[in-house]
Amino acid sequence: MATARRRIRRFTRTERAVHWVHAAAFLVLLATGLALYLPSLSEFLGRRPLLKSIHVYTAVAWIVALVFVVAVGDRASLRATLREIDLFDRDDREWLKRRHPPQGRLNAGQKVNAILTAVFALLFAVSGVLLWYGERNTRFRFAQTILIHDWLTYVSFFLFVGHLYLSVIHPRTRHSLTGITRGWVYEDWAREHHAKWAALARSEGADGP
Amino acid sequence: MSSNDADARPYGRRAFLGLLAAGLTSFAWAGPASRIFAPVTSQFSQLLGDLLPVGGWRIYTISGSMPLFDPATWRLEITGLVRKPRTLTYADLLALPRASQISTFHCVTGWTVKDVHWAGVRFGDLLALAEPLPAARAIRFVSMEEPYTDSLTLRQATLPDAMLAYELDGKPLTRAHGSPARVVIPEMYGYKGVKWLTRMELVASQPTGYWEGLGYDQNAWVGRSNGYG
Numbered sequence: 009m010a011t012a013r014r015r016i017r018r019f020t021r022t023e024r025a026v027h028w029v030h031a032a033a034f035l036v037l038l039a040t041g042l043a044l045y046l047p048s049l050s051e052f053l054g055r056r057p058l059l060k061s062i063h064v065y066t067a068v069a070w071i072v073a074l075v076f077v078v079a080v081g082d083r084a085s086l087r088a089t090l091r092e093i094d095l096f097d098r099d100d101r102e103w104l105k106r107r108h109p110p111q112g113r114l115n116a117g118q119k120v121n122a123i124l125t126a127v128f129a130l131l132f133a134v135s136g137v138l139l140w141y142g143e144r145n146t147r148f149r150f151a152q153t154i155l156i157h158d159w160l161t162y163v164s165f166f167l168f169v170g171h172l173y174l175s176v177i178h179p180r181t182r183h184s185l186t187g188i189t190r191g192w193v194y195e196d197w198a199r200e201h202h203a204k205w206a207a208l209a210r211s212e213g214a215d216g217p
Numbered sequence: 218m219s220s221n222d223a224d225a226r227p228y229g230r231r232a233f234l235g236l237l238a239a240g241l242t243s244f245a246w247a248g249p250a251s252r253i254f255a256p257v258t259s260q261f262s263q264l265l266g267d268l269l270p271v272g273g274w275r276i277y278t279i280s281g282s283m284p285l286f287d288p289a290t291w292r293l294e295i296t297g298l299v300r301k302p303r304t305l306t307y308a309d310l311l312a313l314p315r316a317s318q319i320s321t322f323h324c325v326t327g328w329t330v331k332d333v334h335w336a337g338v339r340f341g342d343l344l345a346l347a348e349p350l351p352a353a354r355a356i357r358f359v360s361m362e363e364p365y366t367d368s369l370t371l372r373q374a375t376l377p378d379a380m381l382a383y384e385l386d387g388k389p390l391t392r393a394h395g396s397p398a399r400v401v402i403p404e405m406y407g408y409k410g411v412k413w414l415t416r417m418e419l420v421a422s423q424p425t426g427y428w429e430g431l432g433y434d435q436n437a438w439v440g441r442s443n444g445y446g
Binding site: 045050051055095097098101124139144 | 227391
């Protein structure tokens with residue numbers, strides 16, 4: 009291998025902060041949620057009131073942390089990311105048909121994942137607040153709330169497993185983890201997986217397109 | 218970004234808003250949909266046992282750990298407005314006339330378990346042992362899980378399918394389900410079904426139970442209380 013593999017910047021600090029706030033909250037909420045939900049775990053762990061408090065206050069901390077990151081972070085980079093996720097060009101649409109045209113900084117699957125994550129976050133928050141308030145006030149109590157919260161969990165669990173597989177295990181894609189931890193990826197990897205973006209991006213230190 | 222820029226479509230926002238709308242409107246359609254898919258989901262649930270309890274039980278507790286039943290030391294007291302206060306052992310309880318039934322369990326939070334096989338003792342048989350005084354109007358049930366209590370009027374407790382259950386689906390109650398004995402009243406939401414029962418106190422009027430103190434209805438009729446129906 010050559011001595012200096014060139015790196016290019018993929019995610020800003022603000023983008024990474026948004027990702028990790030989400031990831032950390034999701035893991036704690038999933039773990040405590042499963043302990044509240046699965047009879048075998050509930051029985052084994054006990055301490056339901058404590059787990060319930062951790063679950064609820066983690067959700068509050070998650071929302072507060074997101075607001076904080078947006079308030080103090082690089083909002084221009086977030087706006088650019090939103091625009092990028094919004095737009096699906098012809099190559100993106102081809103990608104979704106399981107062909108492999110060159111992709112931008114985010115491939116079409118990553119855009120879909122980001123959209124689903126945002127939708128799920130909002131629906132989790134709405135149904136969660138209703139569960140929390142519904143325990144105190146019958147006006148917020150609907151028979152379907154818990155069902156919806158459950159189904160969001162089932163579906164997001166499989167999305168999470170897929171996301172984890174691609175980012176940590178799958179040999180060809182797992183280098184992308186560096187992008188979200190340290191912000192940069194190797195240029196040769198980017199050229200293979202995100203050719204349109206790699207062609208535009210300059211070497212490390214410069215922002216993406 | 219590339220020569221395809223002109224061809225870029227704002228599908229992301231539309232997908233986001235569309236999915237969000239589908240999710241929010243599911244408060245209207247999730248109920249009917251889950252009933253349609255119930256045959257599928259309940260098979261799925263049986264397949265995975267309690268690992269993925271789709272439509273199955275959830276275990277709610279209010280304290281740090283579940284009470285532990287010891288057959289040697291557990292007692293069921295029947296006290297209060299009675300002629301003959303009684304203290305039953307587990308063996309005494311099992312020796313009483315056995316009743317069994319299949320009923321549906323409804324939780325006030327929205328989940329339901331169908332075809333639950335219960336076995337236990339009718340309250341009429343328990344009360345006959347202690348002989349309630351004429352002033353007695355209700356039973357206050359006290360759990361080993363403090364401070365959980367709830368109550369039923371004598372009329373509610375002697376409904377044909379109300380019982381003090383000690384078996385669930387053919388097996389002695391497990392710790393999670395309130396061993397050794399719990400109150401079962403299928404017409405009411407599950408919070409009336411005090412688990413880990415240790416005392417029945419005959420009283421002149423219904424006291425406020427644990428969940429009633431947090432705003433839930435005293436008469437927890439399924440579909441007709443707690444903001445439903």
